[in-house]
Structures are given as structure tokens and as C-alpha cells.
Amino acid sequence: MGTRSAAVLVSGTANTAKLFVAAFAFTAAYVGFSAYDTASSAPRDERTVTLSAREMPMTAPLASSQSPAAPGSVTVAETRSEAGCAKTFTARGVVVNPDPDGTALYTWRLARLSPRGHAWRDYLVDHAGFAGRQESVDWSPRITGNPGWYRVELSVRGAGTVKSKRFQVTC
Secondary structure, three states: OHHHHHHHHHHHHHHHHHHHHHHHHHHHHHHHHHHHHHHHOOOOOOOOOOOOOOOOOOOOOOOOOOOOOOOOOEEEEEEEEEOOOEEEEEEEEEEEOOOOOOEEEEEEEEEEEOOOOOOEEEEEEEEEEEEOOEEEEEEOOEEEOOOEEEEEEEEEOOOEEEEOOOEEEOO
16 A cells, blocks of 8 residues: 555656646746746837917806896706706806805705606706805706606705706607
């Protein structure tokens, strides 16, 4: 039994040595090829780019469809229509802070008219805030695969809620 165990041990050691030599040869070939590839690659041309900017005065006032003229109104416009039934809208409003020394917190709601119950149900909600006296705010909700009647509501904590006119999304 002693010679049989020794033969298996010698044969196992030989196989391990062969695997070690093969792995070492493969690693050396890979490193050599990588070094050759890096050395033979041509350097890329360098180009310097100079950027400049200048201030341009606004020559025309914003249209009322882009920003409401006074607090108490919300406008909605479709800004992007994608394949299928995916549409992005932009809602804009003006928020007057009820506490000018504090933070104005406001909530956007996209409400959908329920076809069965004929009630407005929340579809999307977003919260935001700012510090200051007054701020023009906007929100871009995205509606995908859900045609129907919608409206946007802008609620300001301590001041009330303003609702847009309803609009229809079709596919």
C-alpha cells in the first residue's frame, strides 16, 4: 500500500506542476500581448478647445403661456410626445410665500378624472420649497399609457390650492 500511495502522490504533484507551468505561460503571454498592444498604439492627436460665454440682455418679456403673470393661476402645456402613449407636460405657477421670513413649502399634484366615480384622484405628486418672498415654479410630470382627463393642482402650505384647467391626454 505504501508504493501505491506514493505513486498517486507523485502523479498528483506532477499534474499540479504541469497546471502551474501552463497557467504561468498563459499569464506571461497575456501580459506580453497587452504590453505589445499598448506600445504599438499611436498617440492620439491633442486638440485644445477654448470655450467662452457672454451675457445677453433679455429684449422681450416672457409670454404669458411660459410663466403666469400673477399668482393664483397654473398653466399647463405639452412639451414632449414620445412613441406610444407617453407625454410630458410642463406646469407653471407663481408661489407667494405666506411667511416671507420662512420657507414656502408647496405641493404639485397631477389629478386624473376617474371615469367611473367622476372624482379627481391623485396620479402623481411632488413636493418642493424655497426661501424668499415669491418664486416662479414649474414641474414636468410624465404620463405614460393612461389616456383620460387630467388637471394640475398647486398647493401652498398656509395659502391654499390653485387648479389648472382640465386637459385631455389621448393616444
